[in-house]
Amino acid sequence: MRITIDASSLSYPQRTGIGRCLESILPHLASLAQARGDSLTLVSGQPVVNAAALALLDAGAIRAATVKVPSLYAWQQAGMAWQIKEVGSDVHYAPDGLLPIGFTDRSVGVVNDVLWKRIPETLPRHIRWVFALRQRASLESLTIPLSLSAFTRAEALALYGEAAARIRPTSLCAVDHHRFRPAQPEDAGEAASLADFRARHGLPEAFFLCVGNLMAHKNLAVALRAMARLPEDAILAVVGHGDPGALSVAALEAGLSPSRARCLGYLPDDDLPLAYRAAAAFVFPSRYEGFGLPLLEAMASGTPVAYAQAASLPEAAGGAGLPFAPDDDAALADILARLTADPDLRREQTALGLTRAAAFSWQDCAANVFDALIEAAGESDKRPKVTIVTPSFNQAAYLEQTLASVAGQKNADVEHIVLDGGSSDATANILRAWDGRLAYWRSAKDDGQTAALAEGFARATGEVLGWLNSDDWLWSDDALSAVAEAFAKHPDAVMVTGDTVLTDADGQPVMIDMVLPTSRQMRYTMAVPQQSTFFRKSAYEAAGGMDTAFAYCMDFDLFERISRQGRIVRLPKVLAAFRLHPSAKTATWQEVFRRDVAACQHRHGSGLLHEVMIKLVTLEVRLGSVLAQLTAIAKGRRLPSHVNCRLEPLRAYARKKHNLAG
Numbered sequence: 001m002r003i004t005i006d007a008s009s010l011s012y013p014q015r016t017g018i019g020r021c022l023e024s025i026l027p028h029l030a031s032l033a034q035a036r037g038d039s040l041t042l043v044s045g046q047p048v049v050n051a052a053a054l055a056l057l058d059a060g061a062i063r064a065a066t067v068k069v070p071s072l073y074a075w076q077q078a079g080m081a082w083q084i085k086e087v088g089s090d091v092h093y094a095p096d097g098l099l100p101i102g103f104t105d106r107s108v109g110v111v112n113d114v115l116w117k118r119i120p121e122t123l124p125r126h127i128r129w130v131f132a133l134r135q136r137a138s139l140e141s142l143t144i145p146l147s148l149s150a151f152t153r154a155e156a157l158a159l160y161g162e163a164a165a166r167i168r169p170t171s172l173c174a175v176d177h178h179r180f181r182p183a184q185p186e187d188a189g190e191a192a193s194l195a196d197f198r199a200r201h202g203l204p205e206a207f208f209l210c211v212g213n214l215m216a217h218k219n220l221a222v223a224l225r226a227m228a229r230l231p232e233d234a235i236l237a238v239v240g241h242g243d244p245g246a247l248s249v250a251a252l253e254a255g256l257s258p259s260r261a262r263c264l265g266y267l268p269d270d271d272l273p274l275a276y277r278a279a280a281a282f283v284f285p286s287r288y289e290g291f292g293l294p295l296l297e298a299m300a301s302g303t304p305v306a307y308a309q310a311a312s313l314p315e316a317a318g319g320a321g322l323p324f325a326p327d328d329d330a331a332l333a334d335i336l337a338r339l340t341a342d343p344d345l346r347r348e349q350t351a352l353g354l355t356r357a358a359a360f361s362w363q364d365c366a367a368n369v370f371d372a373l374i375e376a377a378g379e380s381d382k383r384p385k386v387t388i389v390t391p392s393f394n395q396a397a398y399l400e401q402t403l404a405s406v407a408g409q410k411n412a413d414v415e416h417i418v419l420d421g422g423s424s425d426a427t428a429n430i431l432r433a434w435d436g437r438l439a440y441w442r443s444a445k446d447d448g449q450t451a452a453l454a455e456g457f458a459r460a461t462g463e464v465l466g467w468l469n470s471d472d473w474l475w476s477d478d479a480l481s482a483v484a485e486a487f488a489k490h491p492d493a494v495m496v497t498g499d500t501v502l503t504d505a506d507g508q509p510v511m512i513d514m515v516l517p518t519s520r521q522m523r524y525t526m527a528v529p530q531q532s533t534f535f536r537k538s539a540y541e542a543a544g545g546m547d548t549a550f551a552y553c554m555d556f557d558l559f560e561r562i563s564r565q566g567r568i569v570r571l572p573k574v575l576a577a578f579r580l581h582p583s584a585k586t587a588t589w590q591e592v593f594r595r596d597v598a599a600c601q602h603r604h605g606s607g608l609l610h611e612v613m614i615k616l617v618t619l620e621v622r623l624g625s626v627l628a629q630l631t632a633i634a635k636g637r638r639l640p641s642h643v644n645c646r647l648e649p650l651r652a653y654a655r656k657k658h659n660l661a662g
Contacts (some may be wrong), residue, residue, distance in 0.1 A: 001377050003033060004089040006096070007042035007064070008076060014266050017293050018112060021173060021365070022095050023052040028366030030061040032164065043083040045075025046416040050119040051269075073130045077101050091377040093369065097145065098130070108372045109142040111135075111167055113290035114155045115217060122215040125562075135550035136160050139167075143492045146170045146369075148291035151312035152190055157542075160566040165542035166400040166492070167473035171367050172413075173291045173316075174360035175300040179269075182302025183277040183374045199275040201264055207235040208336060209303070213242050214250060217288040219308060224254035224261060225329035226283075230336060236283070237262045239275055276301035281339045284313065287326050290648055292316040299353030301485065304346055306335045320352035375491045383484040385413040386534065387462030391452040392418060392470035396426040398579060401507075404436055405473035415439035417453040417459055418470075426468075448553045454546040457537075463487075464496075465532035475501060483534050486569055494566035495559065496537040498575035499530035499628075501640045505581035509640040513578075514632065516624035517569060519563040522556075523604050524617035527599070528568065530555040531576035539565050551597030572632065574640065 005026075008017035008528035018635055033040045042048055042064040048057070056062045065083050069075035083102035084092055092099075094109035116123055116131040123131075139145055139160060145167045147153045186192050198205070208227070214219035220238065227236045229236060238247060242265060248258035267275060276282065282298035284307040291312045298305050305321035307313045314323060322339075324331040339346055374380050388406050392399060406416045418434075420427050420443040428443040435441070440459055446452050449469075457465055474480065479498075486496045500513040513529045521527035533555075541559035550557050602610065 001033075001036065001038040001319060001379055002088055003029075003038060003040045003093065003372070003373055004043050004065075004084050004087050004091075005029075005040065005060050005093045006076065006080065006098075007044040007048055007050075008046070009095060010042070010048050010053045010067075011044045011046035012104040013049055015050070018095050018110075020293065021052070023050050024174065024176060024362040025366035025369060026052055026056060026062070028363050029370055030056050031372045032366065034061065039063065041087045041089070042589055043080055043087065045069035045079060045544075048184050049227045073126065077130070077134065081187055091143075091373050092136070093373060094142070097138055098140070099141050100135050100642050101134075102181065104141060106143045106378070107141070107378045107454075108144045108146065108369065108376045109138060109150055110172060111139065111145055111156050111164075112146045113148075113152055113288065114159050115161055115288055115290075119217045119288055121343040122217045134481070135488070138586075139163055143168075144168065144372045146172065146372060148172050149312040149315050151315055152188045152290045157400070162542070162561075165539060165565040168372075168538075169359065172292050172365050173294050173296065174362045174365050175357050176362065177300060179273045180276060180297045180357075181273075182350070188493070194274060194278045197271060197278055201237065201262065202238055203262065203278070204233065206280040206340070207237050207262075208281050209237050209239065209275055209277070209298070210283045210285070211239045211294040212284075212286060213238075213240045214246055216258060217286060219285040219326055221250060221254055221286045222308075222329045223250050223283050223285045223325060224256050226332035226336065228254055228258060229330065230258040230332035231352065232257075232260070234336070235260050235262060237264050237275065237279070239264045239267055239272065258537070276303050278304050281306060281336055283336070285326065285331065285332070286309065286313065289313060289316075295321065300357035302350050302354060304339050304349035305353055306332060318356050320349070320350065333617045353539070368422075375488070378489040378491075380488050380491075380532075382488060383413065383481075383564065384462065384463035384487050384536075385415065385465045386466065386480050386484055387415050387417065387457075387460035388535075389453055389456030389460065389465070389467045390416065390418045390470055391421070391449045392423065392427055393421040393449070394425050394427065395470035396423065396430060398471040398473075399427055399430055401473045402468055402470050403430070403438075406468070406480075407437055407474075407475065408477045408479050409480045412484050413462075414480055415462055417441070417456045419446065419456050420444075420470075421446045421452065423490040429661075431617070444577070447548070448551060450546050450548045450550055453554065454548060457545065460537060462515060463537055464534050465537050465540055467533060471579045471581065472531045473577050473579075473584065475577050479575045482571055482573055483575065486571055487534075487536070490567065490569045491566050493569040494535075494562055494573060495528070495533060495568045497528040497568060498571040498573050500532045501577045502572055503577050505579065507577070507579065510580060512629070512640060513575070514625050514628035515621060516628050517568045517621075519568060520567075521617050521621060522560040522563040524614045525621055526553070526556040526559070527617075527621050528559060529576070529578065530559075531578050532574075533559065535559070550596050550599075553599070556597065557599075570638070572628075 006011055009022055028399035029647045039061045047066045057064055065087055069079055081103050093108040097111045116128045120128050135182050140163050147167045147169050150169045153167045153169050208225050242263045244263040247261055247263045251258045251261040276298050281304045282516045284295050288311045295316050308326040310326045322335045416438050418441040422445040447478055458614040483496050502510045504510055517527040539562045547557050
């Protein structure tokens with residue numbers, strides 16, 4: 001596997017959070033790649049200057065393909081695509097989540113935040129423009145989009161809707177525990193280093209530390225106002241890009257003497273851990289963070305933490321640290337005063353912070369990224385578990401075949417849930433006989449098929465879901481194995497669908513449904529067969545689950561909502577059989593069917609043009625079916641019913657003969 005990484009954040013000596021995360025996982029990614037015989041190439045618009053990356057390059061563990069382009073974003077949106085193509089990448093990693101224009105190959109990217117939209121004044125105009133133009137498009141193109149936190153995923157969902165539903169919150173931030181560790185007072189050498197650090201920066205024995213800058217979202221003003229409430233010997237040291245003059249002005253505006261707010265600037269790598277260890281407490285007042293890496297670094301350093309209860313910070317803190325409302329300088333001042341005066345509180349917070357920080361490692365973060373890259377490249381050997389839900393009511397004559405078809409699946413991890421609505425026939429006896437072979441079953445009066453499906457999917461533990469009605473069955477014993485393999489090879493797919501055989505009541509083939517679906521078609525017609533369609537549980541949940549207002553076309557409704565989130569992958573294989581018989585809902589609920597179909601087809605529009613689109617898309621689906629059938633026959637594929645595959649008009653005859661709606 002050939003991996004490329006956008007290393008633009010490693011081309012500048014002063015790294016942001018994205019660069020620090022990338023340099024920290026890079027050695028572990030290189031080791032994982034070497035263990036598998038994979039290659040790892042850094043691509044960037046400027047030569048790499050990061051020390052960790054250069055060491056790996058010198059050792060031959062990774063490679064680099066760099067050019068000299070003055071504008072980072074011009075290179076990223078134009079030149080990077082050429083570099084990736086030259087390298088011959090199988091999968092690309094975008095730490096900032098941005099892909100080149102027109103890039104459609106397999107990729108993993110990280111949505112760090114939507115700061116450009118939430119607090120636009122904090123970023124230069126050209127950066128806002130790039131993210132406004134490219135973040136959504138990149139998100140839709142990424143094979144696997146990741147996020148630093150559940151908060152960031154929620155932010156992206158609020159901004160981008162279904163386009164963000166595939167985002168996976170993933171542990172991607174950690175601490176270098178060799179660098180960030182508690183102070184050791186008994187170590188004379190370390191004591192001297194801390195004393196030297198304080199002396200060089202004119203800091204007292206006890207001071208408070210803040211990492212950030214004067215950007216609006218960093219909310220440094222609340223920390224300055226809190227300092228003004230504390231005794232005059234309390235000093236705040238600020239680490240990060242900053243202008244000492246601007247900090248002095250901000251301090252005066254907060255009612256604080258400028259001498260009590262020290263701008264340390266961007267510290268060398270050796271000094272930053274000393275700053276954390278030397279501080280009496282760490283203050284993180286930020287209003288908006290994708291994760292909040294400095295919070296973990298302070299905790300790992302044994303320094304008590306006070307943080308703003310905003311954005312992802314409570315998620316990152318995980319119960320450690322002392323929170324305050326982002327605008328409440330009085331609350332922050334009270335926390336700092338208590339930490340100064342109460343040794344027991346300090347010890348308690350130090351212990352909580354160390355425990356929290358210990359749960360994060362860069363090795364684990366790198367493994368998470370590498371696993372995603374393998375999956376995105378379609379090389380994962382992990383096959384998702386499949387849950388089949390079967391709603392049932394008075395179908396004892398057919399239920400046994402349905403149960404046996406699921407139980408007989410080979411090379412697949414399958415669970416089967418059966419929910420019977422209190423049938424009066426032999427259904428309950430059959431289910432009792434199958435007790436132990438089903439993950440769950442019940443036979444009791446319920447609120448109908450749609451409610452039963454919702455109940456079953458809520459119980460499901462599989463990553464992939466599907467349903468078979470109690471008169472349908474899986475066509476072959478490798479159907480679900482093929483489905484699981486398709487999801488593994490196509491991690492960007494939210495649905496996998498295949499062909500369906502329509503049979504008579506005795507199970508003899510009548511015709512075959514073969515479709516070539518697209519997401520667009522689902523707005524206008526039911527473009528996939530329910531029995532042979534499977535979907536990710538995450539997509540089901542993101543779509544809002546079953547809508548119990550539908551009694552018949554709950555599948556059309558659900559699949560349309562799921563299809564907005566990603567790709568539909570078609571398997572050229574018969575996956576299931578749909579039985580036509582007089583007691584089927586298809587034959588007996590035709591008025592309900594037509595009402596539900598109309599509701600689904602007209603939710604996105606009305607009028608003459610919309611009606612024309614419905615007709616055109618329906619025709620497109622039919623022509624696609626003909627094309628699929630002719631292609632299958634031309635390739636010599638063995639089909640259950642050759643006559644009806646060749647002659648599409650026989651579909652209408654078959655539907656009329658079996659009283660099939662639609």
